[in-house]
Amino acid sequence: MPQARILVIDDEPHIREIVRLKLQSAGYDVATAESGPLGLEAAKNAPPGLIITDYNMPGGINGLELVKAIRRTEAIMQTPVIMLTGSVAVAGRIEDEIAGTPNVVLMQKPFSPRDLLKTVERVLADGVREGEQSE
Amino acid sequence: MDLTSSCAWGLGLLFVCLGVASLLAPRVGAFLSARGVVVLFVGAVCFAAIGFASVRSRRVPSGLAALSRDLEAMTSGVAATRLEAPPCPELAALVERLNRLLSQVQGRERASKDLLASNRLLARELRCVLELLNLLKEGVVFLASAEQALFANRAAAPFLRVSPADVRDRTAQECIRDAAVLGLLAGQDEAGMARGTRTIELSSDGGAGGGHVAVSHVCGFGGDDAPIGQALVFRDISQEKEAQKTQAEFLDSVAHEFRTPLTSIRASVEMLIDNEAKDPESQFRFYNIIHEETYRLSQLIDNLLNLSMIESGATAVKIAPVRLRKLLEDCVDVVRPQCEEKRINLTADLPDRLPTLDIDKSLFTVAVMNILGNAVKYTPRGGTVTLSTLSREEEFIISIQDTGIGIPEEELPRIFEKFYRCASPNGQEVPGSGVGLATALQIVQVHGGSIQVTSRRGEGSTFSMVLPRSIINTTVGD
Numbered sequence: 223m224p225q226a227r228i229l230v231i232d233d234e235p236h237i238r239e240i241v242r243l244k245l246q247s248a249g250y251d252v253a254t255a256e257s258g259p260l261g262l263e264a265a266k267n268a269p270p271g272l273i274i275t276d277y278n279m280p281g282g283i284n285g286l287e288l289v290k291a292i293r294r295t296e297a298i299m300q301t302p303v304i305m306l307t308g309s310v311a312v313a314g315r316i317e318d319e320i321a322g323t324p325n326v327v328l329m330q331k332p333f334s335p336r337d338l339l340k341t342v343e344r345v346l347a348d349g350v351r352e353g354e355q356s357e
Numbered sequence: 358m359d360l361t362s363s364c365a366w367g368l369g370l371l372f373v374c375l376g377v378a379s380l381l382a383p384r385v386g387a388f389l390s391a392r393g394v395v396v397l398f399v400g401a402v403c404f405a406a407i408g409f410a411s412v413r414s415r416r417v418p419s420g421l422a423a424l425s426r427d428l429e430a431m432t433s434g435v436a437a438t439r440l441e442a443p444p445c446p447e448l449a450a451l452v453e454r455l456n457r458l459l460s461q462v463q464g465r466e467r468a469s470k471d472l473l474a475s476n477r478l479l480a481r482e483l484r485c486v487l488e489l490l491n492l493l494k495e496g497v498v499f500l501a502s503a504e505q506a507l508f509a510n511r512a513a514a515p516f517l518r519v520s521p522a523d524v525r526d527r528t529a530q531e532c533i534r535d536a537a538v539l540g541l542l543a544g545q546d547e548a549g550m551a552r553g554t555r556t557i558e559l560s561s562d563g564g565a566g567g568g569h570v571a572v573s574h575v576c577g578f579g580g581d582d583a584p585i586g587q588a589l590v591f592r593d594i595s596q597e598k599e600a601q602k603t604q605a606e607f608l609d610s611v612a613h614e615f616r617t618p619l620t621s622i623r624a625s626v627e628m629l630i631d632n633e634a635k636d637p638e639s640q641f642r643f644y645n646i647i648h649e650e651t652y653r654l655s656q657l658i659d660n661l662l663n664l665s666m667i668e669s670g671a672t673a674v675k676i677a678p679v680r681l682r683k684l685l686e687d688c689v690d691v692v693r694p695q696c697e698e699k700r701i702n703l704t705a706d707l708p709d710r711l712p713t714l715d716i717d718k719s720l721f722t723v724a725v726m727n728i729l730g731n732a733v734k735y736t737p738r739g740g741t742v743t744l745s746t747l748s749r750e751e752e753f754i755i756s757i758q759d760t761g762i763g764i765p766e767e768e769l770p771r772i773f774e775k776f777y778r779c780a781s782p783n784g785q786e787v788p789g790s791g792v793g794l795a796t797a798l799q800i801v802q803v804h805g806g807s808i809q810v811t812s813r814r815g816e817g818s819t820f821s822m823v824l825p826r827s828i829i830n831t832t833v834g835d
Binding site for chain 1: 609610612613614615616617619620621622623624625627628631633634639642643646649650
C-alpha cells in the first residue's frame, strides 16, 4: 500500500477534490492547497513525496513560478512535480521553460484520474525520466 | 505719289501735249521744227520713265514702312496675327515668308503657353501629392536608386538619419537609419530591381522609437520595363501586434476556461465509472460536480457568444419597452433556490412603481443575472443579497448589494477584464468563467450606461448599473 504524501495545489475546488479522492482511494496521503503561496507554505512545513499543481493560478504565483520557488527551497528542491495545464499555448511555453528543470511532468487538462494515478505511481517509483517531461 | 514723281509726270504730260499740238496745228508745227517734235517726244518719254521709276521706287519704302508699322503694332499685341499683303509684288513674297515665320512663332508661343500652364498644373498637383504624403501616418521614402533619394514624408522622420526635407539627392546609406532597411535596398540598383513587394518587420530597437514597424519595399518599372525608382513604406504595426497578442491570449484563456470544467466533468464521470464513489453521498457529490460544471460551461458559452457578438456588432440590439419589475422578479426567481440552499436572505427592495425601460430584454437579463448570480455565488451561507433601484434626476440605478467576500481594492480596476478572476483565495473557491462581469459591462454600455462598484474585502460588494434616464419609456405605464 503506497504511503507517500502528495500535495495537490489547484484553485479549482472540484479538481482538487477529485484528485484528492482518487489518490486517497489508491492509498496515498493527500494534502491540498488552493493557491501557489499556500501550497509552497504547506510543502515547506511538511515536505511531500510529490507535488501536483495547476499552472494557471491567481495569487501572484503561477505553477511555473511555484516550481522555481520549490527548486530554491532546500527541503523540497528534489521533489518531483506534476503540473496540470488547460492551455495548449501555455503548455508549449512551459515545456521550453521547464526543459532545464528536473523532475517536472506536464499533464494536459482535461486529464483522466486513471492516467494521473499511473503517472503519480511511475514518478514516485522511477522519478521523471529525462526527455519525458510531457504526458 | 510724292512731289518728284508728280513733277516728272507733269513735265512728261506737257511734252506730250506740245508734241501732239505741233502735229495737229500747223501754226504750232510751223513754230516748232520737226527736230523739236522729236525732242519733245523724247523728253516726254524720259520724263514719263523718270516718273514711272520714281513711283515704283517710292512704293517699296512705303510698303516697308507699312510693314514696319504692322510689325510694331503686332509686337505691342494689338494688331492682327497676320501681315497685310503690300501693294508691291517685291514685298509680297517677303511678307508671305514673314507671315509663315510669324505663324510658326505664334504656334511655338501657343505651345509654350500650354507647356507653362501644364507645368503650373503639374507643380500644383505635385504640391498637393507631397502635402497629402506628409499627412500620412505611414512613413514614405522615394528613391530614384539606392544612390539618389527623392523624397521622404514627415512620418518617415524617425527612420531617417537626416530631416525628411534634406533627403533629396542623398544616398540611401546617408538617409536610412536602419541596416535591415538598407538591406532591402541592397542589390536593388538599376540592374537588379526585383518585382513585387518585400516586407520586413522591425522590433522596438528598429530606430522607430519603440513598438513594431513593418517596412515594405517596392520597385517601380516604366512602360519599357526600365526601373523608375523605389519606394519604402514604414507602417507602425504595434497595435496589430498587440491585437494579435491579445487575441492569442484570449483564445488561450478560452481554451483554459473550457478545459477546466471539462476536466471536472470527465474526471467525475470516470470516478463514477471506476466505482470510486461507493456510497450514495459520494455518488451525489460527483453528480453534483457534473451538474455544476455543465452549467458553468453553458454559462461560459452564452457569455462568450454575447460578449463576442456585442463587441463585433454582429448582434442587433433589439430595443423594446420592457417592464423592469417583471424582468427583475424573473431574475430573482432564478437565483432563489440557490439562496434558499445557502440560507441567503434575498431581498428585492423594489418601489411600488417601477418604470418601463427601452432595453434589449434578453441582453439586459443576462447582465442582471451575471451580477446577481455573482452576488449569490460569492456570499457565504447566511448572508444577504439585496436588489434595489434608485431614480435620480439624471439617471436610473439598479443596485445589487451583497454581504459576500468582497473584492480587494487593488483588484477592483481589473474585475471587468475578460477572464480576470480575483486572486483572493476565498474568491477562487467558487468556480467561475471570468467573463460574466465583462459581458454585463458590455451590455450596460450598449444601453448607454455604466457599472459602478463599491466593495470592502470581507464585508461585501455593491454593483450599481447606472442607466441614463432616456432609457425610461414614458409612453408605456408600469
